[in-house]
Amino acid sequence: MTPQAPAGGAWWRDSVVYQIYPRSFADLDGDGVGDLAGITRGLGHVAELGAQAIWLTPFQRSPQADHGYDVSDYCDVDPLFGDLAAFDGLVAEARRLGLRVVVDLVPNHCSVAHxxxxxxxxxxxxxxxxxxxxxxxxxxxxxxxxxxxxxxxxxxxxxxxxxxxxxxxxxxxxHLYAPEQPDWNWRDPRTAPFFDDVVRFWFDRGADGLRIDVAHGLFKAEGLPDLEHPGTLEPMRLRANPLACDREEVHDVYRRWRAIADSCDPPRALIGEVNLEPDRAGRYTRPDELHQAFAFAFLVAPWDARAWQAAGSALLAGSGLKAPVTWVVDNHDVERSASRYGRVRDPADGADRHVRDPADGADRHVRDPAGGVDRHGRSRGPARARAALLAVLGLPGAAYLYQGQELGLPQVDVAPQDRRDPAWPRLGVSRDGCRVPLPWRRDPAGAHGFSPPGARPPWLPVPPGWGGLSVQAQEADPSSSLHLCRSALRLRRELHAEGVLTAGDAVEWSVEGDGALVADRAGRFTLVLAMGEGPVRLPPGRLLLASGTLTGDGLLPPDTSAWLLR
Structure with missing residues (x-):
C-alpha cells in the first residue's frame, strides 16, 4: 500500500524543504558513498531541525557520470544507493516523522547507458x-x-x-551537458507519454512532489540552427543558449504533468529548476503548469543591500504571488555561502586573494568588493551565511536549505586529483567543494560519522577538522548555526500557525543607513539585514530573533540579520 502523505493543503507554498545529496548525507553500508538507508536513519535530524519536506537529488539507476543526473532507468534505484524497498522504507519513515518527500526528475537528458x-x-x-x-x-x-x-x-x-x-x-x-548525457528529442511523439509514465510511477510510489531538473530545457529550436555569437556564452548556464531552452512548447509538458499531479489524492507538487530571469521564470508557474520555480537570484547576488533589494523585488514581482517564491542561497551546484560571502578583492590592484577560513583552516579563493574579512583578518563569510539563512527564512514563500547549511559548513578546497565533477576536466570548474560528506560527530574514524568505523574512504575526502562543525559538536553549543536554524524554523512555524505570516504577504523593501536592507511584510513583521560596514539601528518592533549578538547599545552589528514583530 502506498504510504499516505501528511495531512495539509498546498504545503509547498510556505514549507521549508531540506535538500539531501544522497552521496554525501550518510553512508550506512560502509562503501564510502551515502545511501537511502543512511538517509532514512538521518531523517530524525531533519525533522528535529523543523523542515517540512526533503528533496532527494537523483538516486535512480545511473552509471554516475554526473552523479545521478545521467539516468539509465527512471523507475528504479541505483544499487549504489539501495533498491526500491529501501526507498519505500525511507518514505515510510518520512511519513512517521511528518516529512514530505520530493524526488528529482531529469527529463532533458538521460544516460548513454539508457x-x-x-x-x-x-x-x-x-x-x-x-x-x-x-x-x-x-x-x-x-x-x-x-x-x-x-x-x-x-x-x-x-x-x-x-x-x-x-x-x-x-x-x-x-548533449547539452556531458557526452554521457544525450538529450531527449521532445518533438518525438513518444517522449511525452514515456515521461508521463515516469511521473505517475513516483507519485504512485509515495512521492509528494517532483523537482524537475533543467525544467526550462527539453525543447530545442527546430532545425537546430547555429548560434549567432557562440563565443559569448557563459559556461554552466543553459539559459545563455536561447536556441536550447525556454522554448514555448515546453509549457505543454507541464500542463500534462499538472493534470497528473492534480488527479492524485492528495494532489502532488511540481517544482521546476527554471534558471531564467524572474519575469521569464514566472511564466512556468501559471495556474495550470508548475506549482513553483526555483528562485536563483540570491545565489548569484553579491553581499550588497541594493543588489538583494533588486533581486527580491524582481522575484516577488515575477511570481505575481500566484506561486510563492522558493528562496535559496545554497545548493549542490554553487559554492557554499559561508565561503562565497567571505570573498574579498584587494582594493589596491583589484586582484583576487585568499582568506584563511577558521572553520577548517583552508585557504579560500576570495573576491568580494564589499570586503570579506573583519579587522582581525578573519573571514566574514560564516556570519554572513547565518544572516542570509535567517533572511531567506523570514521572506514569504518556501525556503530550500541545502544539507550542511544548518551547520554553516564552508566550501572545501578539494585537491585536483580528488575532484569528481564532470565539469572539472572539461571546463576547469568543480562543484565538489560543496558536496563533501556531512559531518555527524567528532570522530575521525568513519569520516566523522558519515560512514561506520572501518568503512572505505568517503567518495570525497573529508577535512580533518570537520568534526568541529559536526551535528554533535553544534548540539553542545547554544550559539551554533544549528541552534539558530532550529530556533528560526520553530518560530517561523509558530508565526504561520498564528496567522501572523502567510505565504502571500506583500513585501515593502528599503535600504537604509549603512547598508541596512529592510523587508516589511504586510506591516506585521520586519526583516533587517545589516550588509554594510557599521552597525544599524533596528526599526520599531519587538525583537524575535537575531543571527548574532546585538551591540551594547542595542544596534544590529554588520553581517547580522534580525526578525521583529510590529
Missing part, C-alpha cells in the same frame, strides 16, 4: 530509434565537424560523433 539510447546506437542513421534523440550528420569533409556550433554547458562542443554498427565514423548526437 536502453533506448543503446537501441538508437545499434539501429543506425534514419531509424525510428534515433528519432528519440538528436542525431544528425556532421558538417565539413566526410561529416567530420559537429552539426552546429552549440557549446556544452560543461565546456567543449555539445556534440559527440558515434561509431556506426559497421565500424565507420557516423552521425553526431546532441
Amino acid at each position: 536502453p533506448l539510447f543503446r537501441a538508437a546506437l545499434a539501429a543506425g542513421p534514419g531509424s525510428p530509434e534515433r528519432a528519440r534523440f538528436h542525431f544528425a550528420q556532421g558538417r565539413g569533409p566526410a561529416g567530420g565537424e559537429p552539426p552546429n556550433n552549440w557549446p556544452s554547458v560543461f565546456g567543449g562542443s555539445a556534440w559527440t560523433r558515434v561509431t556506426e554498427p559497421d565500424g565507420s565514423p557516423g552521425e553526431w548526437y546532441l
